[in-house]
Amino acid sequence: MMNTKRVLLASVFLSASAFEFWPASSVTRLVNQLPLSFGGRNAATFPKVEQSRFRCNLAEPIDPSQDGLLSSHDLFSSQEALKTLVKRHQPLVEVDSICYDDLRDFDTDDRWKPFDEIPKRLKENYPLVYDRAWIETINRFGLVYTIEGSDTSLAPILLTAHQDVVPVENATLAEWDHPPFDAVYDKKSGYLYGRGASDDKSAITALMSVMESLLSQETYEPRRTVIFSFGFDEECSGFRGAASIAKHLEDRYGKDGIAVILDEGGAGLQQVGDVLYALPAVYEKGYLDVWFDLEVTGGHSSTPTPHTSIGMMSEIVVSLESNPFEPKIIPDGPIHQGLICFTRYSPYVLPALTGYINWGLLDKAAKLLAQTQRETQYFIQTSQAVNWISGGQKINSLPEFTTLGVNHRYAPQDSIGSIQHRIVGLVQRVVHKYNLTLHAFEGDNDYDAYLDSIGQTRAGGGNEINTNWEPIYNGKLVLEARKRSYITP
Structure with missing residues (x-):
C-alpha cells in the first residue's frame, strides 16, 4: 500500500477527460509568479469566504472483502485468467465497427453491417450473462443488459461502454505495428493491438467479464439492479445510440431514476504528496x-x-x-468543489490556489489554472x-x-x-x-x-x-x- 496519510475520494472532481495534477515544472513556474501574500505555510489559514457549503468531508471506508465473494485478485490475476480475457477481447476488436460522420440510415448504408456481429460474439463468450440477464436491443444496435436485484426499492446502477470506433486513415496504415482489426496479442509486451482495443471495447470486455465471474459464484445475488448499456455511435455523435438508450431507461425508471452512472473518463488514482486522490469524472462539457x-x-x-x-x-x-x-470557475460547481477538495487536503502544493479558493477569488484561481497547462485550462474554458x-x-x-x-x-x-x-x-x-x-x-x-x-x-x-x-x-x-x-x- 502507498505510504499515504489519507485516501481521498474527490467524488465531484473535474471532467470526463483525464485530469492530470500539475507537473513539477508547472508548479515551479507558478510559484515564481505568486504574490508574496499567498506564499509560505500560512496560505491554508486565510479566512474563508462563503462561496460553497461543500466541505469535502470523507465518507467512512467500506471493506468489500466481507461480501463473501472472490476478490478481483483471485479472479483475474492468474495467467489463465489473462488468456481468457484475451480470447474474449480479440473477437470484439476484430469487428470493424467504425462510426463515420456521414452514416446514413441503417437500411441504406452497408457500413452499419459490422455492428450485427457484436452481439453474436458477446453471446458466445458470456453464456451466463446471456442466460441470466434481460437483454434488449434499442434502436437496432444499442444493447442493454439488466440483472435484476432482489430489492426493487433500490434505484439501479448503470455501467456503460460503446461498441463503435473511429475510422483508420489509409495514409496511417503503414504506421501500425499490426493491422488495426487483426487484434494481435503480443505475449512479450502484454499488449493487444487494434482499433478500439482500449477505446472503448476494453470496457465492454471488462464489464461483461466481471459479471460473468460474479454469476459463476453461487453466493452472488445483487440487492440492487445492475444495468449495462452499450451504445454504437459515441465517436460520431451518440444521437442514435446513447440518446435512444437514455430515453428508453428514463421512460422505465423515471427522471433521476438511476442511482449511479459509470461512463468512460476520469483519471483513476493519483498521488499528490502524501495524499492519494480518486478522480471519478462527474461533469462533461x-x-x-x-x-x-x-x-x-x-x-x-x-x-x-x-x-x-x-x-x-x-x-x-x-x-x-x-x-x-475566457476561463471561469462556476461557484459551487463541480470544478469549484473539486478544487475545495484539493486545497483542503493538499494546501501547500499550490499555496496561491489555496488562498484564492479560501478567499473566494475564483476569477484569480481560474487565471492561475489556465496558466498551468493546456489540459487544465480547458477544464474551465x-x-x-x-x-x-x-x-x-x-x-x-x-x-x-x-x-x-x-x-x-x-x-x-x-x-x-x-x-x-x-x-x-x-x-x-x-x-x-x-x-x-x-x-x-x-x-x-x-x-x-x-x-x-x-x-x-x-x-x-x-x-x-x-x-x-x-x-x-x-x-x-x-x-x-x-x-x-x-x-x-
Missing part, C-alpha cells in the same frame, strides 16, 4: 460544431477579384482565433478549434464555395446559444467589409431561445445584414450548428 458556408461569384483567375472566398473565410478564422473564450476548411476546385478558377468547420467543447459558463451569438458578432466585420448577406442559424431553437433571453430578435438584433445595392462579390454566408450535446449533469 457540452459539444457544438458550427459550419460556415460562403458562396460568392466565381470567375477566372486571370482577372481575379481582390479577395476570393478562401481569403474572406481566412479573415473569419483570424477573427475567431484572435478571440478565445470553452475550446474552439478550426478543424476543417475546404474551397476551390481548380488552380486557375476562383473558388465559388468555401466551407469552414469549427468544433467547440463548451464549459458551463457558456451555452450553445451564447456561442452562436458570439460567432455572429465576430463575423460582422467580414460581412460588412465584403457586403455579404448573412443567414445565421436559421430555424435553430437554441439560437432563437438565446436571442429571446437577451431581448433581441433576428430582425432588430443585427444578426442578418442585407445591402441595398448589388455587392461586388454577390456573397452569402450561412452559419449552421450541426452536432451538439448539452453539458452534463
Whole structure:
C-alpha cells in the first residue's frame, strides 16, 4: 500500500477527460509568479469566504472483502485468467465497427453491417450473462443488459461502454505495428493491438467479464439492479445510440431514476504528496460544431477579384482565433468543489490556489489554472478549434464555395446559444467589409431561445445584414450548428 496519510475520494472532481495534477515544472513556474501574500505555510489559514457549503468531508471506508465473494485478485490475476480475457477481447476488436460522420440510415448504408456481429460474439463468450440477464436491443444496435436485484426499492446502477470506433486513415496504415482489426496479442509486451482495443471495447470486455465471474459464484445475488448499456455511435455523435438508450431507461425508471452512472473518463488514482486522490469524472462539457458556408461569384483567375472566398473565410478564422473564450470557475460547481477538495487536503502544493479558493477569488484561481497547462485550462474554458476548411476546385478558377468547420467543447459558463451569438458578432466585420448577406442559424431553437433571453430578435438584433445595392462579390454566408450535446449533469 502507498505510504499515504489519507485516501481521498474527490467524488465531484473535474471532467470526463483525464485530469492530470500539475507537473513539477508547472508548479515551479507558478510559484515564481505568486504574490508574496499567498506564499509560505500560512496560505491554508486565510479566512474563508462563503462561496460553497461543500466541505469535502470523507465518507467512512467500506471493506468489500466481507461480501463473501472472490476478490478481483483471485479472479483475474492468474495467467489463465489473462488468456481468457484475451480470447474474449480479440473477437470484439476484430469487428470493424467504425462510426463515420456521414452514416446514413441503417437500411441504406452497408457500413452499419459490422455492428450485427457484436452481439453474436458477446453471446458466445458470456453464456451466463446471456442466460441470466434481460437483454434488449434499442434502436437496432444499442444493447442493454439488466440483472435484476432482489430489492426493487433500490434505484439501479448503470455501467456503460460503446461498441463503435473511429475510422483508420489509409495514409496511417503503414504506421501500425499490426493491422488495426487483426487484434494481435503480443505475449512479450502484454499488449493487444487494434482499433478500439482500449477505446472503448476494453470496457465492454471488462464489464461483461466481471459479471460473468460474479454469476459463476453461487453466493452472488445483487440487492440492487445492475444495468449495462452499450451504445454504437459515441465517436460520431451518440444521437442514435446513447440518446435512444437514455430515453428508453428514463421512460422505465423515471427522471433521476438511476442511482449511479459509470461512463468512460476520469483519471483513476493519483498521488499528490502524501495524499492519494480518486478522480471519478462527474461533469462533461457540452459539444457544438458550427459550419460556415460562403458562396460568392466565381470567375477566372486571370482577372481575379481582390479577395476570393478562401481569403474572406481566412479573415473569419483570424477573427475567431484572435478571440478565445475566457476561463471561469462556476461557484459551487463541480470544478469549484473539486478544487475545495484539493486545497483542503493538499494546501501547500499550490499555496496561491489555496488562498484564492479560501478567499473566494475564483476569477484569480481560474487565471492561475489556465496558466498551468493546456489540459487544465480547458477544464474551465470553452475550446474552439478550426478543424476543417475546404474551397476551390481548380488552380486557375476562383473558388465559388468555401466551407469552414469549427468544433467547440463548451464549459458551463457558456451555452450553445451564447456561442452562436458570439460567432455572429465576430463575423460582422467580414460581412460588412465584403457586403455579404448573412443567414445565421436559421430555424435553430437554441439560437432563437438565446436571442429571446437577451431581448433581441433576428430582425432588430443585427444578426442578418442585407445591402441595398448589388455587392461586388454577390456573397452569402450561412452559419449552421450541426452536432451538439448539452453539458452534463
